[in-house]
Amino acid sequence: MCRRSLEGLAKTALCVELQREVLATQAEALPPHVNLGKPLLKLAGSVPKGGDLGAYFSLEEESTQELATLVLYLCEELIEYLVALLERIDDLNVKLESLAKSGRAGVY
Numbered sequence: 001m002c003r004r005s006l007e008g009l010a011k012t013a014l015c016v017e018l019q020r021e022v023l024a025t026q027a028e029a030l031p032p033h034v035n036l037g038k039p040l041l042k043l044a045g046s047v048p049k050g051g052d053l054g055a056y057f058s059l060e061e062e063s064t065q066e067l068a069t070l071v072l073y074l075c076e077e078l079i080e081y082l083v084a085l086l087e088r089i090d091d092l093n094v095k096l097e098s099l100a101k102s103g104r105a106g107v108y
Contacts, residue, residue: 003023006023006027007023007026010023010026010027010030011026013030013033013034014026014029014030014033015033039078039081043074043078
């Protein structure tokens with residue numbers, strides 16, 4: 001099910017010729033077709049000029065519960081995107097290599 005979901009996501013961004021390729025090839029072909037840096041660039045546009053996200057939590061000015069929640073969610077998702085996702089990918093690759101060495105590749 002995960003593989004089909006990933007294939008579907010890749011196919012929406014790729015030309016017809018690349019849609020016929022295996023998922024690994026599709027994933028390698030994505031960067032020129034999908035702006036993977038867009039989330040970070042959009043975040044940069046959200047940060048106040050000359051400030052940072054912490055400015056939303058100033059002691060002098062009151063922040064709304066909604067804004068505070070949105071900024072906290074954003075920080076959590078950003079950590080997931082920049083740190084946790086890479087670690088999970090590394091962990092998956094180590095596990096897949098281990099399965100391949102044990103002759104159980106493709107069992108997942």
